[in-house]
Amino acid sequence: FFNPLDVVRKNYWHRDMQYSHIPDEQQQQLHHQLTSLHVRIPLVDETGIELIPHSHKQWDSELERNVRFAMNGQEQHNDLPHSQLISLKQGDVLVFNAQMIHRGRYDFNAARLALDICMGTAHPLIDGFRDRTVQPTAQELTQIENRQ
Known part of the structure; x- marks a missing residue:
């Protein structure tokens, strides 16, 4: 991740799934079935992530929903309220559930550069997001001893 090219764009709250084709009501129903781990390794010091603690365990309050979707x-x-701003040093590792309400804080950093790895549980509704060209083949899977 890096600072956006659009310097006018303001930091925006979101849950990663809100950018999918899955309606928000259905996301709410699936909320506890999905694990979406986001691993962030900053390549420079940054104050780059703000999140709402525990929001992966509960759905939006009325205010959170209104802010996420710019309504009312x-x-x-x-x-x-209750947001937590995370400061990271180069080489730190932050792991969080991408279903948490969060936002990038590129306004606090002249430069923001990080390696971000996202992974999660398989679910039929999000299967279309997988890139099968970079996944092991059936034959390769048989050669893995610990196939959890």
């Missing part, structure tokens, strides 16, 4: 006079960049 709210904007996606408005501050949310």
